[in-house]
Amino acid sequence: MSIKAPSQYSHYHAKVARSRATSERAWVRWSLIATMLAFLALFLIVPLVAVFTEALRKGFAAYLSALIDPDALSSIKLTLIAAAIAVPLNLTFGVAAAWAIAKFEFRGKSILITLIDLPFAVSPVIAGLIYVLIFGLQGWFGSSLIDHDIKVIFAIPGIVLATIFVTFPFVARELIPLMQAQGKEEEEAGLVLGASGWQILWRITLPNVKWGLLYGVILTNARAMGEFGAVSVVSGHIRGMTNTMPLHVEILYNEYNYAAAFAVASLLAILALVTLILKSLVEWQSARSAFANEQNFS
Amino acid sequence: MSIEVRNIKKNFGNFSALNDVSLDVPSGELVALLGPSGCGKTTLLRIIAGLETPDSGSILFYGADATARQVREREVGFVFQHYALFRHMTVFENVAFGLRVRPKETRPSDAEIKRRVHELLELVQLDWLADRYPPQLSGGQRQRIALARALAVEPKVLLLDEPFGALDAKVRKELRRWLRRLHDELHITSIFVTHDQEEALEVADRVVVINKGQIEQVGSPQEVYDHPVSPFVYQFLGNVNQFPSHVHDGKARIGNIELKLNAHHATQNTPALAFVRPHDIEISKEARTNQAGFEAVVSYIHAIGPLVRLELTRVDQTELIEAELTQERFRELAIEQGGNVFIYPRNVRVFLED
Amino acid sequence: MTKHKNILPGFNLSLGYTIFYLSLIVLIPLSAAFIKTSSLSLHDFWAIVTAPRVLASYRLTFGASLIAALINAVFGLLTAWVLVRYHFTGKKIFDALVDLPFALPTAVAGIALTAVYSSNGWIGSWLEPHGIKIAFTPLGVVVALTFIGLPFVVRTVQPVLEDLEAETEEAAASLGANRWQTFYKVIFPAIWPALLTGFALAFARAIGEYGSVIFIAGNMPMVSEITPLIIITKLEQYDYAGATAVAVVMLVISFLLLFAINGLQWWFSRRTSGVV
Numbered sequence: 001m002s003i004k005a006p007s008q009y010s011h012y013h014a015k016v017a018r019s020r021a022t023s024e025r026a027w028v029r030w031s032l033i034a035t036m037l038a039f040l041a042l043f044l045i046v047p048l049v050a051v052f053t054e055a056l057r058k059g060f061a062a063y064l065s066a067l068i069d070p071d072a073l074s075s076i077k078l079t080l081i082a083a084a085i086a087v088p089l090n091l092t093f094g095v096a097a098a099w100a101i102a103k104f105e106f107r108g109k110s111i112l113i114t115l116i117d118l119p120f121a122v123s124p125v126i127a128g129l130i131y132v133l134i135f136g137l138q139g140w141f142g143s144s145l146i147d148h149d150i151k152v153i154f155a156i157p158g159i160v161l162a163t164i165f166v167t168f169p170f171v172a173r174e175l176i177p178l179m180q181a182q183g184k185e186e187e188e189a190g191l192v193l194g195a196s197g198w199q200i201l202w203r204i205t206l207p208n209v210k211w212g213l214l215y216g217v218i219l220t221n222a223r224a225m226g227e228f229g230a231v232s233v234v235s236g237h238i239r240g241m242t243n244t245m246p247l248h249v250e251i252l253y254n255e256y257n258y259a260a261a262f263a264v265a266s267l268l269a270i271l272a273l274v275t276l277i278l279k280s281l282v283e284w285q286s287a288r289s290a291f292a293n294e295q296n297f298s
Numbered sequence: 299m300s301i302e303v304r305n306i307k308k309n310f311g312n313f314s315a316l317n318d319v320s321l322d323v324p325s326g327e328l329v330a331l332l333g334p335s336g337c338g339k340t341t342l343l344r345i346i347a348g349l350e351t352p353d354s355g356s357i358l359f360y361g362a363d364a365t366a367r368q369v370r371e372r373e374v375g376f377v378f379q380h381y382a383l384f385r386h387m388t389v390f391e392n393v394a395f396g397l398r399v400r401p402k403e404t405r406p407s408d409a410e411i412k413r414r415v416h417e418l419l420e421l422v423q424l425d426w427l428a429d430r431y432p433p434q435l436s437g438g439q440r441q442r443i444a445l446a447r448a449l450a451v452e453p454k455v456l457l458l459d460e461p462f463g464a465l466d467a468k469v470r471k472e473l474r475r476w477l478r479r480l481h482d483e484l485h486i487t488s489i490f491v492t493h494d495q496e497e498a499l500e501v502a503d504r505v506v507v508i509n510k511g512q513i514e515q516v517g518s519p520q521e522v523y524d525h526p527v528s529p530f531v532y533q534f535l536g537n538v539n540q541f542p543s544h545v546h547d548g549k550a551r552i553g554n555i556e557l558k559l560n561a562h563h564a565t566q567n568t569p570a571l572a573f574v575r576p577h578d579i580e581i582s583k584e585a586r587t588n589q590a591g592f593e594a595v596v597s598y599i600h601a602i603g604p605l606v607r608l609e610l611t612r613v614d615q616t617e618l619i620e621a622e623l624t625q626e627r628f629r630e631l632a633i634e635q636g637g638n639v640f641i642y643p644r645n646v647r648v649f650l651e652d
Numbered sequence: 653m654t655k656h657k658n659i660l661p662g663f664n665l666s667l668g669y670t671i672f673y674l675s676l677i678v679l680i681p682l683s684a685a686f687i688k689t690s691s692l693s694l695h696d697f698w699a700i701v702t703a704p705r706v707l708a709s710y711r712l713t714f715g716a717s718l719i720a721a722l723i724n725a726v727f728g729l730l731t732a733w734v735l736v737r738y739h740f741t742g743k744k745i746f747d748a749l750v751d752l753p754f755a756l757p758t759a760v761a762g763i764a765l766t767a768v769y770s771s772n773g774w775i776g777s778w779l780e781p782h783g784i785k786i787a788f789t790p791l792g793v794v795v796a797l798t799f800i801g802l803p804f805v806v807r808t809v810q811p812v813l814e815d816l817e818a819e820t821e822e823a824a825a826s827l828g829a830n831r832w833q834t835f836y837k838v839i840f841p842a843i844w845p846a847l848l849t850g851f852a853l854a855f856a857r858a859i860g861e862y863g864s865v866i867f868i869a870g871n872m873p874m875v876s877e878i879t880p881l882i883i884i885t886k887l888e889q890y891d892y893a894g895a896t897a898v899a900v901v902m903l904v905i906s907f908l909l910l911f912a913i914n915g916l917q918w919w920f921s922r923r924t925s926g927v928v
Contacts, residue, residue, distance in 0.1 A: 036734040039727045043799050044752050047764035054767055093673045100667040104658050118678055121910040123860025125880040126899045130681040133688050185382035187660055188349055191369045192376040193396035197661030207386040226757025228863035246759040253763050265760040272755035280748045349659055
């Protein structure tokens with residue numbers, strides 16, 4: 001790694017580095033960079049690498065067999081189901097909330113925004129707990145659920161509910177500031193030209209926020225597939241039935257089956273890396289279109 | 299009358315944006331709503347479009363009450379101040395939008411849409427930009443595309459909100475001549491909002507001067523410029539000198555001089571404001587005995603261009619007076635900075651204070 | 653100007669759905685926790701939430717969260733600085749990697765950190781001879797909480813640093829300030845609200861964290877048992893009332909933090925937008 005001459009693409013750096021008065025001496029720069037690298041290595045890179053090394057410790061065959069184990073496969077399936085339900089629901093909610101909040105003025109708006117943020121502030125364990133209080137055996141609806149032979153807690157519905165809760169704000173949080181910044185002139189233009197509400201939403205508003213939307217979906221999906229605490233409380237850890245991938249990792253780990261635990265964990269780590277790559281791509285794309293928009297206003 | 303505005307009132311909280319506004323716009327006219335920012339002109343335009351709902355009053359299109367009609371049913375074309383072009387659509391799709399969103403029964407065929415869009419793009423002379431996206435256009439081009447898009451739905455009425463506000467001075471001048479020609483070609487009843495008096499006077503058939511939510515004056519550009527009905531209109535349209543004065547028996551007393559007026563003969567000792575345009579200030583090197591005037595010192599001379607602008611300070615007061623005269627007259631008089639002159643106001647208009 | 657009567661369609665539908673869904677998923681379930689707790693007498697409630705083992709868990713949870721957030725404040729600021737100001741190969745990758753704790757499932761983070769920091773792990777085995785034990789001690793909790801809070805400070809400080817005008821620094825230099833003086837008199841005052849917000853976010857996140865901690869903590873009662881684990885343990889013993897009582901204490905603290913953070917951000921945005 002070397003400190004390169006500032007590139008002309010990044011005018012900011014060029015500006016800073018050009019004047020000696022506003023840049024640090026080389027040794028200061030070097031030690032700051034080195035400290036950051038050490039910090040990131042210690043907390044991010046080494047653990048990430050460890051996941052894959054541990055997963056392959058017993059060889060590739062053992063790795064594969066851990067992944068195609070029926071219990072592992074069913075945990076993968078359940079994780080995908082939970083995400084497939086939670087993501088579209090929270091996406092719909094996010095669009096509705098952002099439409100109401102960004103395009104209209106009403107009393108209590110800032111309270112509403114704070115309430116949408118609530119799930120971020122709640123410990124995942126408590127997120128699981130509140131559903132147990134409602135749907136659990138001794139919960140509000142516990143007995144009537146038993147009467148109708150419906151299982152929510154220690155079953156898939158509970159897992160889905162907990163997943164929805166912990167990923168609740170992601171899409172809304174991305175869309176609200178974005179749609180606020182875009183104003184409502186384009187929507188009004190659509191209206192004057194005769195478009196209906198749905199036509200405006202589909203043809204004008206959503207295409208305009210597509211990158212933010214995608215960003216929110218990526219974050220929602222990553223969290224939905226990776227959630228542990230909340231799901232752990234409501235799942236009951238029934239192997240092959242109510243275990244999601246992170247829960248399966250826990251079980252294998254607690255059984256000292258480290259290689260298998262890390263094998264399943266490595267899938268989740270790959271998911272995380274894919275998420276980061278997609279996220280960077282989306283950021284890059286939206287920055288590019290924002291830049292294009294900026295250009296024409298100047 | 300193609301547009302009638304009847305007793306429109308609109309408040310935003312405690313702020314009265316429009317206070318009992320009524321206005322008739324005859325068919326085929328190009329009308330300017332002129333006023334300072336915050337005077338309510340944009341609100342009025344948006345109420346006519348249906349983008350804002352009035353607290354009371356009504357809007358009639360061709361005699362039919364349109365107040366309750368939804369925006370999309372009003373058949374108006376609206377050009378937004380910042381154009382509001384759809385960023386993610388090509389120029390072609392932007393113009394085609396209004397046709398594409400029609401219900402199936404009334405939607406033209408794709409071939410027909412294509413034909414119409416190209417026709418409109420040719421009308422605004424930008425057919426070659428059909429495949430571009432709005433961010434790739436210049437301000438003036440965007441403005442014209444926004445107009446083409448608004449015309450695509452064949453509106454009965456065209457409304458433009460500060461149509462040239464976001465453009466630089468040169469493009470602005472070109473575009474407003476172009477808009478005037480386009481209007482002469484299409485004869486679609488149009489209203490545009492502007493805060494620029496020059497723009498309103500040059501482009502419009504009629505000018506509606508608005509101040510603080512009320513209409514001050516309606517008239518042809520000539521009328522409103524030559525015969526302003528209120529101090530506000532006087533000050534807002536063109537430069538003007540303003541003198542505090544007293545009116546008594548058909549005479550206005552300004553400082554130590556008295557001017558004869560053609561009105562206010564019965565008025566007794568009432569404070570008033572007298573207005574004189576800079577080009578109505580006559581300058582002389584010698585005092586005239588038959589005419590009342592002030593003595594003043596020439597404090598500054600701007601002699602660039604065909605007209606010379608003088609800043610004068612009255613000898614009896616510190617008040618600054620602006621005068622305009624031709625280069626010829628200026629040289630004839632041989633005026634110098636710091637020199638003393640006599641000034642004689644013509645065409646004084648007096649508004650009594652109440 | 654106050655209320656614009658808006659003519660865009662869909663207000664009732666979108667706001668109605670928002671409130672309905674919010675109530676169904678978040679508000680009603682959360683209120684269950686408070687309603688459940690109200691069945692306890694104040695005396696019982698107090699006894700549960702101040703039991704020695706619970707008190708020890710608060711100390712650990714809040715203490716470790718505070719230390720982790722402080723570590724993140726220092727190194728997060730440094731990381732943001734380096735990522736914004738310096739140019740080196742691979743910078744984009746490190747920049748993207750900062751978000752790993754957001755993307756990596758906490759359980760995976762937990763077992764990975766445990767593997768690395770246990771006495772036979774890559775880093776643990778190297779620290780062990782120096783008498784430093786991380787995994788299965790409160791230190792391990794700090795490590796896990798530092799991991800999950802890492803992106804917050806970086807991501808709140810980074811954009812503010814990017815928006816700083818080079819001119820102000822040049823002005824400081826032209827007035828005779830050296831680099832360090834420029835930093836703490838000109839740059840730091842501009843970024844510290846963001847730093848504080850990032851710190852608060854990291855702290856709030858750490859308090860509720862469960863997945864990454866339980867593997868590395870060792871979970872010894874009175875020593876390395878975090879409050880969320882107390883809730884789980886009580887639940888597993890079917891002590892719903894007890895679990896809920898502790899949960900309510902945490903919820904109240906979390907809500908207060910959330911409001912504090914919102915207040916901070918509001919104040920911060922007013923400061924930067926120049927509205928008086």
